[in-house]
Amino acid sequence: MRGAIKSDVKLWAVGSIGIDDIKTRTAARKNLMGGALPFSTAAASFFTKTGAVGVVGDDFPSTFERRWRAFGVDLRGVQKASGATFRWACEYDSDMVERTTLKTELGVFESFSPELPETYGRTPFVLLGNIQPKLQAHVLKQAVGAKFVALDTMNLWIQTARKELLRVIRCVDLLTLNDGEARLLTGKWNLCDCAAAILGMGPAYVVIKKGEHGSILFYGKEIFIVPAYPVRRLVDPTGAGDSYAGACMGYLARAGRVTDKLVRKSLIYASAVASVGVEGFSLERFEKANLAAIEHRVAELTRMMRP
Amino acid sequence: MRGAIKSDVKLWAVGSIGIDDIKTRTAARKNLMGGALPFSTAAASFFTKTGAVGVVGDDFPSTFERRWRAFGVDLRGVQKASGATFRWACEYDSDMVERTTLKTELGVFESFSPELPETYGRTPFVLLGNIQPKLQAHVLKQAVGAKFVALDTMNLWIQTARKELLRVIRCVDLLTLNDGEARLLTGKWNLCDCAAAILGMGPAYVVIKKGEHGSILFYGKEIFIVPAYPVRRLVDPTGAGDSYAGACMGYLARAGRVTDKLVRKSLIYASAVASVGVEGFSLERFEKANLAAIEHRVAELTRMMRP
Numbered sequence: 001m002r003g004a005i006k007s008d009v010k011l012w013a014v015g016s017i018g019i020d021d022i023k024t025r026t027a028a029r030k031n032l033m034g035g036a037l038p039f040s041t042a043a044a045s046f047f048t049k050t051g052a053v054g055v056v057g058d059d060f061p062s063t064f065e066r067r068w069r070a071f072g073v074d075l076r077g078v079q080k081a082s083g084a085t086f087r088w089a090c091e092y093d094s095d096m097v098e099r100t101t102l103k104t105e106l107g108v109f110e111s112f113s114p115e116l117p118e119t120y121g122r123t124p125f126v127l128l129g130n131i132q133p134k135l136q137a138h139v140l141k142q143a144v145g146a147k148f149v150a151l152d153t154m155n156l157w158i159q160t161a162r163k164e165l166l167r168v169i170r171c172v173d174l175l176t177l178n179d180g181e182a183r184l185l186t187g188k189w190n191l192c193d194c195a196a197a198i199l200g201m202g203p204a205y206v207v208i209k210k211g212e213h214g215s216i217l218f219y220g221k222e223i224f225i226v227p228a229y230p231v232r233r234l235v236d237p238t239g240a241g242d243s244y245a246g247a248c249m250g251y252l253a254r255a256g257r258v259t260d261k262l263v264r265k266s267l268i269y270a271s272a273v274a275s276v277g278v279e280g281f282s283l284e285r286f287e288k289a290n291l292a293a294i295e296h297r298v299a300e301l302t303r304m305m306r307p
Numbered sequence: 308m309r310g311a312i313k314s315d316v317k318l319w320a321v322g323s324i325g326i327d328d329i330k331t332r333t334a335a336r337k338n339l340m341g342g343a344l345p346f347s348t349a350a351a352s353f354f355t356k357t358g359a360v361g362v363v364g365d366d367f368p369s370t371f372e373r374r375w376r377a378f379g380v381d382l383r384g385v386q387k388a389s390g391a392t393f394r395w396a397c398e399y400d401s402d403m404v405e406r407t408t409l410k411t412e413l414g415v416f417e418s419f420s421p422e423l424p425e426t427y428g429r430t431p432f433v434l435l436g437n438i439q440p441k442l443q444a445h446v447l448k449q450a451v452g453a454k455f456v457a458l459d460t461m462n463l464w465i466q467t468a469r470k471e472l473l474r475v476i477r478c479v480d481l482l483t484l485n486d487g488e489a490r491l492l493t494g495k496w497n498l499c500d501c502a503a504a505i506l507g508m509g510p511a512y513v514v515i516k517k518g519e520h521g522s523i524l525f526y527g528k529e530i531f532i533v534p535a536y537p538v539r540r541l542v543d544p545t546g547a548g549d550s551y552a553g554a555c556m557g558y559l560a561r562a563g564r565v566t567d568k569l570v571r572k573s574l575i576y577a578s579a580v581a582s583v584g585v586e587g588f589s590l591e592r593f594e595k596a597n598l599a600a601i602e603h604r605v606a607e608l609t610r611m612m613r614p
Contacts, residue, residue, distance in 0.1 A: 192539050213520035216537065223611045225534040230523065232499050268614050304530045305612055307575050 008123070009074050011253035012051035013040045013246060014114050014139050015129025015152075017060070017078065021089035021103070022281065024236055025096060032282040033064040035086060036129040036152070039239035042286045043273045044127070044250030045071040046294055051120060053077035053139065055112040057085035067283065076117040081108040096234055097211060114139040121145055125253035127245060128172065130154050133164035140171060148258050150174040151203075152245050158184045170202040173258070176245050178209045191216065192223075205263055207248075209241055217267055219260060226267040229275035229301050236281045240274045243286075247273035268305075272297035315430070316381050318560035319358035320347045320553060321421050321446050322436025322459075324367070324385065328396035328410070329588065331543055332403060339589040340371040342393060343436040343459070346546035349593045350580045351434070351557030352378040353601055358427060360384035360446065364392035364415040374590065383424040388415040403541055404518060421446040428452055432560035434552060435479065437461050440471035447478060455565050457481040458510075459552050465491045477509040480565070483552050485516045498523065499530075512570055514555075516548055524574055526567060533574040536582035536608050543588045547581045550593075554580035579604035 020034030037054045044050040051074040058080060069075055084107035092099045114135055122145035128136040130152045140149065151172040157165050158181060169175060175198060183189060186197040191208055195218035198206045209215045212231075217224040251266035252258055272294050279285045327341030344361045351357040358381040365387060376382055391414035399406045421442055429452035435443040437459045447456065458479040464472050465488060472492075476482060482505060490496060493504040498515055502525035505513045516522045519538075524531040558573035559565055579601050586592045 190539060190541065192537050210520065213517065214532075214534075223537060224613075225521075225537075225611045227521075227532040227534065230499050230530060230532075232497060234497065264614055302614060304532045305614065306531075307571055307609060307612065 008049070008119050009051035010048040010123065010256070011044055011125035011127065011249055012053055012074075012077060012116070012120050012123050013037060013044065013127035013129055013249070014053040014077075014136070015040060015131060015242065016086055016109060017052075017054040017056050018086040018088045018109075019060075020087075020238065020282070022236055022238055023091040025092060025094050027235070027281075029281050031061075033068065034088060034238065034282060036239070036242040038068055038283055039242035039277065040127060040129055040246030040249075041073045042068070042071045042283050043243035043246035043270075043277065044253070045073050046247065046273060046289070046291050047250035047254040047269070050074065050246075050250060050253075051077050051117070051123070053114050053116060053120070055079045055081050055108050055114075057081060057083045057108040060085045067287065071283075071286070077114075077120060079112075079115070081111075083108040090238070092237070096237055116142045124148065124256070125249055126150070127249045128152065128168070129242065129245070130157075133157050133161045133168045136168045137164065137171075140168065148173050148252065150176065150245060150249050152176045152241070153181065155181050155184055166201060169198075172203055174205040174207065174263070175203040176207040176209060176241070176248075178211070178241070182206075182208050192218075207267065209244065211237070211240070214271065215244070215267065217264065219263070222260065224264045224267065226271055227301065227305060229271050229297055230304075231275050231278055233279050235279055235285070237278050239282075240278050243277040244270045244274040268298055268301055269294065272301055315356070315426050316358035317355040317430065317563070318351055318432035318434065318556055319360055319381075319384060319423070319427050319430050320344060320351065320434035320436055320556070321360040321443070322347060322434075322438060322549065323393055323416060324359075324361040324363050325393040325395050325416075326367075327394075327545065327589070329543055329545055330398040332399060332401050334542070334588075336588050340375065341395060341545065341589060343546070343549040345375055345590055346549035346584065347434055347436055347553030347556075348380045349375070349378045349590050350550035350553035350577075350584065351560070352380050353554065353580060353596070353598050354557035354561040354576070357381065357553075357557060357560075358384050358424070358430070360421050360423060360427070362386045362388050362415050362419040362421075364388060364390045367392045374594065378590075378593070384422075384427060386419075386422070388418070390415040397545070399544070403544055423449045431455065431563075432556055433457070434556045435459065435475070436549065436552070437464075440464050440468045440475045443475045444471065444478075447475065455480050455559065457483065457552060457556050459483045459548070460488065462488050462491055473508060476505075479510055481512040481514065481570070482510040483514040483516060483548070483555075485518070485548070489513075489515050499525075514574065516551065518544070518547070521578065522551070522574065524571065526570070529567065531571045531574065533578055534608065534612060536578050536604055537611075538582050538585055540586050542586050542592075544585050546589075547585050550584040551577045551581040575605055575608055576601065579608055
């Protein structure tokens with residue numbers, strides 16, 4: 001997708017772009033902009049100039065493109081392929097934690113091969129969203145100037161593409177995954193043991209996500225327990241993990257450097273951003289937010305963490 | 308039970324005393340000292356002189372009594388009745404969170420009516436452990452000098468003795484219960500809404516427990532998110548909630564006063580104590596711990612909470 005944005009991005013992310021149907025305990029919505037990439041890049045855009053690398057079909061609504069671009073996200077890396085956009089439908093159970101996938105139609109995503117816009121090769125911060133590890137490796141190879149790379153994954157790849165996944169994990173600096181996936185990846189049960197095993201695979205930082213219960217950052221021998229911001233009006237948890245990873249990387253990209261302290265701080269921001277996102281469907285709540293609103297939640301959350 | 312201890316307690320707790328059979332994913336043990344009271348009072352005893360109010364049968368092993376008393380717990384309030392001690396058996400599922408009760412034999416607990424040793428009426432700190440709300444009310448009436456009262460409850464009483472429970476809740480300062488119980492008690496789903504409703508029932512403080520995911524303290528318009536200490540060697544989670552409540556109250560009783568700041572701090576200590584307890588069956592791990600070990604975990608946990 002061509003657009004007016006020419007300035008170089010500080011961070012780019014690769015991931016899925018989809019059209020979602022979502023049913024929660026209180027509402028049902030169809031034809032929402034979804035997939036990991038809109039969430040992660042919109043979340044990152046609160047902090048820094050962010051680029052998106054993905055694919056849409058020729059049925060991708062121009063309103064979606066316009067609303068996405070309104071976050072200032074650079075869409076030059078989003079290919080438009082002939083065919084249908086990735087479609088996904090799910091239904092949440094009554095506790096809004098577990099969900100059942102009702103439909104997955106890969107469409108143009110099936111033959112997707114991510115290619116970086118020329119200047120992205122020099123971009124220092126990279127977020128490899130949850131896609132086939134082979135594709136993550138393929139695009140990472142083009143990122144010759146990357147200084148700090150984060151990777152998100154899921155049980156599907158742990159089960160079906162373990163070898164490729166381990167190869168990519170070896171090359172990244174930060175890995176995010178949820179507790180069940182950490183157990184599946186390592187064969188260990190205790191999360192401290194899982195984290196130790198993952199740190200042995202390559203990354204300097206591992207973030208184990210626990211949804212509404214927050215997440216835990218592990219690095220070296222250190223642990224940082226990141227609480228979730230207590231959401232008062234949960235509308236749709238879809239994309240929360242992607243927003244979380246995007247905000248974390250956006251915060252670090254804005255800082256322009258990575259220290260343990262900054263990573264800890266980035267996760268508080270990530271928690272705040274993710275909590276905003278789940279108060280609406282798709283990017284709707286992000287569209288009404290700004291950095292000041294995020295900072296306000298960060299201040300609140302920091303107070304809630306103080307002994 | 309008579310003993311050498313004569314000095315006045317700063318805190319007493321009432322609750323069940325039992326003999327447990329427990330099966331976890333890795334081990335099975337029979338005839339363990341259990342019930343809420345041994346856990347809560349042993350946990351509190353790290354901080355202050357604590358009294359236990361409960362009942363045992365004439366089959367209660369003298370070794371249990373000796374080991375319990377070794378914590379410095381005052382057992383003058385533990386009645387010895389003719390009959391069988393309360394017996395309970397459970398099996399944990401593979402994630403060590405959900406458990407199935409295999410046996411509940413009330414024994415002498417069925418006709419238990421808690422009576423305070425004379426001097427306990429003036430004791431400033433009181434923990435009403437998870438027993439029939441009518442019994443909680445009965446014993447609280449005797450506690451004329453109580454300054455700060457905490458109450459623990461469970462779904463059984465919410466469902467079967469709601470009216471009595473609400474009556475006791477109105478008279479206490481701090482209520483602890485788990486997330487499911489908070490929802491059951493209030494009919495609300497969002498934990499912030501649950502807490503607001505409970506604060507409207509009387510208590511100044513409510514602690515919603517989430518097991519391995521820590522807990523959340525609510526008071527006034529404030530929230531304190533208390534992480535669980537990451538346990539590296541989970542052996543048996545039985546009694547963790549009781550230890551948590553006991554340690555919280557023990558810490559406050561030692562301080563001799565209650566402020567918001569002290570309550571926040573007490574819950575970090577509670578988290579540390581509970582994390583020690585679950586590293587062994589029954590009180591076995593507590594028997595090897597001391598305040599210095601607890602303080603060490605508190606320091607570690609505080610570091611893990613720092614942005």
